[in-house]
Every structure is written in structure tokens, then in C-alpha cells.
Amino acid sequence: MLATERGHVEIVQYIVSKYVGVNEVDRERRTPLIIAAINGNHEIVRALCAHKAIALDYRDRDGYSAALHAAANGHIQVIRELHAFRADLECTLPNGITPLMLATMEGHQDIVKELIQAKVNIDQRTKVSITNLHIYIS
Numbered sequence: 270m271l272a273t274e275r276g277h278v279e280i281v282q283y284i285v286s287k288y289v290g291v292n293e294v295d296r297e298r299r300t301p302l303i304i305a306a307i308n309g310n311h312e313i314v315r316a317l318c319a320h321k322a323i324a325l326d327y328r329d330r331d332g333y334s335a336a337l338h339a340a341a342n343g344h345i346q347v348i349r350e351l352h353a354f355r356a357d358l359e360c361t362l363p364n365g366i367t368p369l370m371l372a373t374m375e376g377h378q379d380i381v382k383e384l385i386q387a388k389v390n391i392d393q394r395t396k397v398s399i400t401n402l403h404i405y406i407s
Contacts, residue, residue: 281305281313291320298330306335311346318354325356332362340368340384343377348384358389365395373404 281301292300302323305313314335317323326334336356339347348368352358361367369389372380385391394400 281316291317291322292324292327294329298328300324300327300329300335302335303327303329303333303338306339306344306347306351307342309339309342309344309347311344311350314347314350318350318356325351325354326360334360336360336368337362337366337371340377340380341371341375343372343375343380345377345379345383348380352383352387358384358387359393361393361395363396365393365397365399367393367401369393369401370395370399370404373401 290301294300295304299307302314302317302325305311305317318325326336328334333341334357336348336351336358337360338344339351348358358368367389369381369384369391370393372378372384391401
């Protein structure tokens with residue numbers, strides 16, 4: 270966990286090569302992949318995603334996956350890595366908010382474009398029937 274938080278790519282790669290704790294969680298139920306996504310460290314995301322046992326779509330205590338965190342925080346390279354390893358880019362928070370909606374809300378147009386190019390559902394609705402278009406025009 271600490272190597273992920275501090276961005277030590279070589280240490281993470283070594284740990285991954287030894288099959289140690291790739292899905293270990295901290296107090297907030299964040300995995301190393303989620304921490305790397307939050308921090309925008311695409312090299313660590315790539316190293317972790319390459320591990321055959323990685324839980325790509327695991328959710329933290331708040332219901333966020335690595336893709337949701339990356340979209341909310343504007344980490345385009347992380348989104349690209351997750352897409353390359355086939356993470357779920359249409360995952361939702363408990364209220365139905367998607368990565369596309371988070372990127373739109375936060376003004377991350379590069380991520381919006383990337384997700385649309387990845388062919389995510391642009392018409393997906395939240396639990397209260399809000400679409401990405403509603404978010405965009407509000």
C-alpha cells in the first residue's frame with residue numbers, strides 16, 4: 270500500500286511479480302489499484318492491472334472503483350490503462366452516477382471524450398433518472 274501511495278513503480282512491480290497483496294485493502298477498503306487511480310499514477314495502474322488476480326472493478330467503502338476515482342480526478346492516462354485492461358467504464362456509484370457523469374460534472378472534457386470513444390452508454394440514468402445530458406446542461 271505504501272509503495273502505491275508514494276508512487277514507487279519499481280517496488281510495486283516487484284510486489285506484483287511475487288503475487289503479494291495486489292488486492293489488499295486499507296481502512297477505507299481501498300486497494301492498491303484504487304490508490305494508484307486516485308493519485309493518477311498510470312504506471313502503477315498498468316503494473317497492477319497486468320496481474321492476473323487483480324480485482325479491476327473492486328469498490329472502496331464509498332462505492333468508488335478505480336475507474337470512478339480516475340474520472341472524478343481527471344486522470345486520463347489512468348482511464349486509458351483501465352480501458353486497455355477491460356475495466357468496467359460503465360460502473361456506477363450506489364446512486365447511479367457513472368464515470369462519464371463524474372467527468373462531466375468535474376469539467377474533465379478529455380475524459381468525457383475518451384469515455385465516449387470507448388463507447389460507454391451516454392444515455393445511462395442515475396437512480397433519479399438524471400442522464401449525462403442533464404448534467405452537461407446544468
